Amino acid sequence: MKKTLKVDGMMCKHCVAHVTKALNAIPGVTAEVDLQSGTATVETALPVPDEALVKAVTEAGYEAKVI
Ligand SMILES: [Cu+2]
Numbered sequence: 001m002k003k004t005l006k007v008d009g010m011m012c013k014h015c016v017a018h019v020t021k022a023l024n025a026i027p028g029v030t031a032e033v034d035l036q037s038g039t040a041t042v043e044t045a046l047p048v049p050d051e052a053l054v055k056a057v058t059e060a061g062y063e064a065k066v067i
Pocket residue numbers: 010011012013014015016
């Protein structure tokens with residue numbers, strides 16, 4: 001499954017790396033984060049609840065919502 005998250009608060013490529021790492025830490029998730037658009041495209045091999053994705057990004061220090 002593919003999901004897109006809007007991520008607020010990313011300012012540089014370090015933020016991108018931080019968010020990518022946080023999302024990829026969830027089992028079954030492969031994330032690609034785009035700084036320009038402030039979005040994360042998430043590919044899930046397993047069913048992953050939206051809240052888990054949002055929580056991972058929030059815990060990394062950014063704001064996210066599934067769009
Ligand atoms: Cu940054």
